[in-house]
Amino acid sequence: EAALDDAFQTLLTWADDVRDIGIRANADTPADAQTARNFAAQGIGLCRTEHMFFDGDRVDLMREMIFADSREGRAAVLERLLPLQQSDFAEIFQIMDGQSVCIRLFDPPLHEFLPAGKAGMRELADLLDVPLAEVTSRVEDLTEYNPMLGMRGVRLGITVPEIYEMQARAIFQATVACQERGRTLVPEIMIPLVSAKREVELVQAHIEAVAAAVHSESGVDFEYRLGVMVETPRAALRAEDIAEHAAFLSFGTNDLTQMTYGLSRDDAGKFMSEYVKLHVYEEDPFHTLDLEGVGELLQLGAERGRKGRPDVTLSICGEHGGDTAAIAFCRAQGFDYVSCSPFRVPVARLSAAQLALVDKLG
Ligand code: PEP
C-alpha cells in the first residue's frame, strides 16, 4: 500500500509538471484546509465564512446581531465576533503557509439564521431577554418568500456594512499577525452575489477604510486583493465594468446555474431524474456543468471581464470545479485556476495534466 501511495504521489508530481491550470480547494475549516494542503492544492479558492457561524454560541451571536435594532447594538455583538473570526482566519493562514486564501464575505440566505418554529423563537426570546411577541414579529419581518433571491450576499453587506467591516478587520488583523511572524501573505477578499458595479464600489470603500485603520493601528504594511464572485447572470453580462474594481472574478456556478435556469438548486433534485430520463436535459446541470447556457455566460463573463481589466484573474469555484469537463472548459477559456472540494483535488490535478498532454501530443 505504501508503494502504491508513493507511486501515486510520483504520478501526481509529474501531473503538476505538465498541467497548465491551477487547482485550488474550497475549504471553510482548519480540517478542510489541512486536507487541501495534504492534497497539494495551490491555495484556497473559496472559504465560505457563513459556515463559520452555524454552530452553538456563534449562531446565537449572529442571531443577536440580526435582531439588534441599532447600529450600536450590532456593533456590540460584532465586537464579540471579531476575535473569533480573527482566530478562524489566523488558523487557516497558518495551515496554508503563505499560499493564496480567498475568503468570501458573509453570504447567508437569511432564513438559515432565523429561529425555526415556536420552540426556536421562544429560545431566542429567552436569549435576547425580550418578549416572545417581539421575536415573532421580527421573524415575520425578516422572512422572505424567496430567501435564495433575497437579502443574501452583498445585499446584506451593503444594508448592514458593519458585518463586512468586522470580517475585513479580522482578515487584516490576522494578516498582520501572520506577517509579524515573518510570513508574507496577500489575502483575497471575495464579494458574493454581486449584480452591479456600484455594489462593488460601496463594499470597496468600506474595506479600504478598514485596511487603512488596521495599517495605522499596527504600523504594518500589507496588501490584499479584492474580487467578485460571478454568480448572477447580470454579473457575467456586466463583467467589463465590474472588473474595473475587481482583481479577480470567480464564477460560482451553483448559483449561476440556479439563476440561469431559474431553477431552485435546493429543489431540482426532486424531479431532475425524470427530466433526464425524458431527455429534457441531457444531465442534471447542478451536477454536470451546462457547457452551453451557463458555459456561454462563463465565456462571455471572462471576455468582458478581461476587457475591463486585461490581467483579471479568472476561476470557477462552484461544485463543478472538480469535473474533468468543467476543467477542460475553463482551461480552454484561459482561466487561471479551478477550485473544488479538497477530496477532488488529486483527480483534478490528474485531469488537468491529461488535458494538457492531449493538447501537446495530439
Ligand atoms: C456558488 O454559488 O457556485 C458558490 C460556490 O457559492 P455557494 O455554493 O456557497 O452559494
Ligand code: MG
Ligand atoms: Mg453562491
